Amino acid sequence: MNIERKTEGSIDILSLKGRLDLASASKLKELSRDIISQKKCKLILNMQNIDFINSSGLGALVSILKDARSGGGEIKLTNLAPYVREIFDITQLSCIFNICDNVQEAKNSF
Amino acid sequence: MIRYCFTFPNTEKAFRISDEIFGLVVDTVDADVLERQRMKLILSELFMNAYIHGNKSDPAKNVDVLIEIEGDDFTATVKDQGEGIAKERFKEMVQSISNPEDESGRGITIVHKLSDKVQLYKDKDDKFCIRAIRKIEKQEPAAKKRPGKRSKVEAM
Numbered sequence: 001m002n003i004e005r006k007t008e009g010s011i012d013i014l015s016l017k018g019r020l021d022l023a024s025a026s027k028l029k030e031l032s033r034d035i036i037s038q039k040k041c042k043l044i045l046n047m048q049n050i051d052f053i054n055s056s057g058l059g060a061l062v063s064i065l066k067d068a069r070s071g072g073g074e075i076k077l078t079n080l081a082p083y084v085r086e087i088f089d090i091t092q093l094s095c096i097f098n099i100c101d102n103v104q105e106a107k108n109s110f
Numbered sequence: 111m112i113r114y115c116f117t118f119p120n121t122e123k124a125f126r127i128s129d130e131i132f133g134l135v136v137d138t139v140d141a142d143v144l145e146r147q148r149m150k151l152i153l154s155e156l157f158m159n160a161y162i163h164g165n166k167s168d169p170a171k172n173v174d175v176l177i178e179i180e181g182d183d184f185t186a187t188v189k190d191q192g193e194g195i196a197k198e199r200f201k202e203m204v205q206s207i208s209n210p211e212d213e214s215g216r217g218i219t220i221v222h223k224l225s226d227k228v229q230l231y232k233d234k235d236d237k238f239c240i241r242a243i244r245k246i247e248k249q250e251p252a253a254k255k256r257p258g259k260r261s262k263v264e265a266m
Contacts, residue, residue, distance in 0.1 A: 022158065052147070063213050091219065
């Protein structure tokens with residue numbers, strides 16, 4: 001999985017590309033660490049180019065969410081493909097994540 | 111009927127390779143992208159369950175995978191060398207997600223939700239098998255979903 005980081009003011013945006021699975025979950029957690037360790041972080045995970053996600057990838061996202069919350073931070077997910085959205089609904093993750101249609105909407109919602 | 115049989119060593123490297131192989135197999139099925147993703151996910155989760163929970167990440171063990179495609183029926187059977195899951199325990203696992211904030215424990219629930227039928231059994235070699243059967247939805251509009259569908263669990 002490739003991860004591109006962009007910072008716009010107080011907001012960090014990670015654009016994920018490829019597969020979010022057992023092999024890449026730790027990479028995402030590692031790269032997110034310095035962002036979510038900041039107090040009151042504002043992080044957008046752009047999922048537009050994720051072509052596969054499984055339960056390991058979902059577990060990584062939950063871990064990042066919990067770590068961010070513990071520091072008073074916020075995370076928004078954007079651009080979920082129908083397949084990814086379906087998995088979020090099945091696993092009830094739609095209830096705990098703030099999901100936006102696109103990055104702009106996510107930026108406006110902080 | 112088209113059948114694909116694989117035996118993988120129980121390693122993380124094999125897990126990564128298996129996902130690529132499953133992708134190539136499923137891409138031959140006449141179905142839209144969303145439906146193919148569901149089939150790939152069933153295979154991925156079954157393999158991961160066998161690798162981590164069944165074989166306890168023991169590299170001396172193997173994971174056997176059988177993929178069968180017959181008409182509209184997609185069947186994935188994954189065998190491991192672990193003790194298996196009791197039918198009642200499996201039912202408890204898939205009845206509900208106790209806490210969406212748990213970082214693990216979603217794999218089998220995903221398989222259950224995406225399958226029309228799930229069978230658990232020991233084969234003649236005493237390997238524990240999970241078989242997931244899904245009716246392939248062809249030319250399905252992306253908006254039409256059936257995530258709430260629940261499969262039946264059978265012990266053989």
